[in-house]
Amino acid sequence: MxxxxxxxxxxxxxxxxxxxxxxxxxxxxxxxxxxxxxxxxxxxxxxxxxxxxxxxxxxxxxxxxxLKMPERGAKPVSKVVTLPEASPANVRPLPNPANDVIEIPLHGRIAAGVPIEAFEGASMLAVPAALLGGGEHYALEVAGDSMVEAGILDGDYALIKRQEVARDGEIVVALIDNSEATLKFFRREGAMVRLDPANRAYDPQRYTPAQVRVQGKLAGLLRRYD
Known part of the structure; x- marks a missing residue:
């Protein structure tokens, strides 16, 4: 029913x-x-x-x-649940159901190799809510192979939590010189910022802190199998 x-x-x-x-x-x-x-x-x-x-x-x-329509005469059910009264101290937010789906902005492609331009407009991507925690999120399509040893492949969708700070070792979206973005491990190296790939074929990238602006950190991945 x-x-x-x-x-x-x-x-x-x-x-x-x-x-x-x-x-x-x-x-x-x-x-x-x-x-x-x-x-x-x-x-x-x-x-x-x-x-x-x-x-x-x-x-x-x-x-x-x-494939089929409801049987004639079948009445739709209304779900009515009576809950016991609760004081504010006992009220807790309910978790998202495992099959819940939400839509987040999909902003173009991001390089997992050399930096390329990101945020090329926006469409929407349906994502299982269970993959996301609290905060604001967006998605980027991964281009390149420099993060393959971290399990991030060309064509994957990187789910990014918006934030402007990062700790050493986190995978972040780094905006370089306010024009190009890349997905890399974030590390501090003395007075410089080092963006590390996860592919031995690529070298780390070093920039001054003024050149790098963190746009968010990796929260999850989506992959399609054709």
Whole structure:
């Protein structure tokens, strides 16, 4: 049995497919169901997929297929949970569910070799919430092989927590001379900043502190297998 929102969503998708032959966008689904963010749409679609009401068509954007509709006369359920009263001292924030998905900005490509220009505009990347902790995050697509010995490969998506400070040994996004960015281990070496690769074929890069601005540290990785 579907929840009310799941029922509303599959009906909306089915109606749109009947009318146009194209499934609605996540933004259209968010507005139709009066949801606050597209992460709620991701959760509903995943739930409908698990119950085999819909399936995503591979290698096609915005491609959903309705496999079956709820039985006639079946009423959507409303989830009502009664919780005991709690004092403020006992209230704790709930962790994100393991299958929760959120969207973070995807800012172009970043070099894991020689520095290249980063932040080439922005789109959005859906990321499992369990991969991210607190704070603000964004993603960059990795270009190059200088971090392969740290398990960071060309084409990976680096999930970055925004911050302007770093400790020795952390993997950071370093903006060099306010124009180019690179992904490297951050270390201090006397009066200099050293950015270390994780590939023996590459040499460390040394800069004055004024040349380097930390843009964030690595929080996680996403990898696609085609």
């Amino acid at each position: 579907l929840t009310r929102k799941q029922h509303e969503l599959i009906c909306f998708i089915n109606d749109r497919l009947d009318e146009t032959g194209v499934s609605p966008s996540f933004e259209e689904m968010k507005e139709a169901l009066d949801l606050k963010s597209k992460s709620g749409v991701h959760r509903l679609i995943s739930a409908l997929e698990e119950r085999q009401f819909i399936r995503r068509l591979p290698n096609r954007a915005r491609a959903l297929e309705v």
